[in-house]
Amino acid sequence: MITLENVSHEWEDFSLKNVSFSVNKGEHFVILGPTAAGKTLILETIAGFYVPRKGKILLNGKNITQIPPEKRNIGFVYQDYSLFPHMNVKENVAFGLKMQKLPKREIETKVQSIMDSMGITYLQDRLPSTLSGGEQQRVALARSLVIDPDILLLDEPLSALDPRTRESLREELKRIHEVRNTTTIHVTHDQDEALALADRIGVIMDGELVQVDTPYMVFNEPVTEEIATFVGVENVLKGKIISNEEGVVVVETGNYQIRALSNLKEGEVNVFIRPENIILSKVRLESSARNSISGKISKVNQFGATFRIYMDNGLSALVTKHAIEELGLNVGKTVYASFKATAIHLIKT
C-alpha cells in the first residue's frame, strides 16, 4: 500500500499542489488527466527522482520520502519504454536482478520465467532498436516486474502503440495484474484505458487531484464541470453480452436490456451512452430508437447552460431548461429514456 500525503512540489513550468491519495495493496489505480497535467512528474516523485518540497510518501506505512530510488523497490515503465539500447532483451530483463547481486542460476531462472510468461523469450537476443513498440513494451514490463516491485508505475503505457497492439496489450496488462496482483499506479489521458483497467481513478488537473473515485462515479458523477468536460460526460453501465445477432448485441445490465452495435460476441462490458444522446419523454416513444427505458428522476444538476437529469435506472440525460419546464422534469417523476443502438459504445472489461 502506498500513500501520498499533501505532496507539493514545484518545477520550472509545473507544480503539484497538495496531492493526497492512497493505493491499496493489489489495486490498479489510474491517474487520469489531460496531456501535460504533470502526470509523469507524480510518478517520478513516487519513484524518488524528486524529493517533494512538502508532504510525505509512505510505502507500507514506512516513510520513504527521503529514500533514493534504488532502495524503494518500485518498478517504472516509461511511455517510451526506455530500454537500454546497448543491451539485448535478456540483459535488459536481467538488469535489476544483477543489481541485487543474485546468484547467476537464480537470475537465469527468474529471467527465463518472466520472459516466458510475457511471451518474449524468442526475442531474448535481439537489441531494443529492432523491436516493435508492442514488443518493447513487453520487455519493459518484464524488466520492471522481474524484481517483484512493491509498486508498479506505468507512464502512459499504451499511448505510443497502434490501436490493435494497444488493445492486445491492454488485455495483457489486465492479465498480468490478475496473475501477479502487483499494486499499480498508472497514468493516462485515455478514458477507455482507465475504464478497462482501473479499480479506482484519480483525476488530475493543473497539478491538483480533483476527484478520486470508482470509474463509475468519475464518469457518471464528475464533481466539477471541468472533469465532466474532460471525461466527456458519459453514462457508464456495467453489463454482460447475452447475444449477438449479425452485429446487434443485447446487453443485460441487471435491471434491463440494452441493444447496441458491436462485434463483441460475449463477456462483461462497460456500456457508454452520452447523456446528450438520450431523449426523455413522458410516455414510451414509438420510434426508430431501439432502447426506451423507464426510470424515476432522482436528481437534477445544472451544467452550464444545460441540466443533467439523473434517473434511478443509472442513466442521465442532458436537457435544456426549456425541456424541463415543458415536460415537468422534476425529482420523483417517471420518464422514458430513449436512445439509438448506434449511440452506444461498448468496451470489454
Add this chain to the structure above:
Amino acid sequence: MMVKKALRGAKRHRLSLIFLFVGSLLILFTILTLFNMIFRQLVLEPEGLLEAAADPVVIESIVLTLYCSFLATLIAAILGTPLAYVLARHDFPGKTIVESVIDVPIIIPHSVAGIALYALFMSRSPVGEAFSNIGIIFEDSMWGIVVAMLFVSAPFYVNAAREGFQTINPRLERVARTLGASQWKSFYKITLPLAVRHLFSGAIMAWARGISEFGAVIMIAFYPMIAPVLIFYRFTTHGLQGSQPIAVLLILICIGVFILLRTSAKYWEKKK
C-alpha cells in the same frame, strides 16, 4: 535531347550547383596544399623522406609528440568526463560562463596561451615551485609540453563528451535507478557505455589537437623538441629541404594512426 534534359536539370538545381562549385574551392584548397607537399616529397625526393625516417632525432621527437599528446588527452579525459556529464545533465546559474571558459583556449592566440602557461608554471612561480617540490618541472621538460597540449586540446574533448552525454536520455538512468542501480552504477553501466563512442572520438580530436600544437609549447618548452618545434627549427636553419621531410613523415604517421584508431573503433563496435 539528353543535353536539353541535363540543362533543364541544371536550371532546377542552380543554387545547389553554384554552392557546390564555390564550396569545392575550399576543399580543393586543403587538398592541394597537403597533396602538393606530400606528392613532391614522396615522388620527387623520396630519399629525403627515408633519411628523415632514419634520423633518430626526428623519430624521437615524433614519438615524444605522440606520447605527450596522449598524456594530455588522458588527463583531459579523467578531468573532463565528469565536467562534461555535469554540463550535459544539469542547469545551474553561471553555466554559460563555465561553458565559455571551456572554449577560451580555442579562441585565444596560442603564443598568448604559451606566455600565460609559462608565467604560471615557470620554476620561479609559486605553482611551479610547488610542483618542483614533488619532482615535476615544467620549464623545458616533458611536463611543460603536456600542460601546453592539455590547455589547447581539453576543450575539444569536453565539448565532444558533453554532446555525447546529451544524446543519452536521462530516463535510461532513472529506470536503472528504479531497478536498484546506485547513481554510480547507473553511470557506469548505462551512461558510460552509451557515450563511449563520443568520448572516444572526442579523445581522438583532443589528441590530434595536442600533436599539432606549436605556439604554446615553444614558450614553455623549446626543449625537448616535439615534432612541430623540430620542423620549425629545421626550417629556420635548413630551409624547406631540411624541414619538409619531417613534416611529411609526421603527417603520414598521424594519418596512419587515425585511420587505425577509427577502424578499430568501428570493428570493436560491430563486434559488440
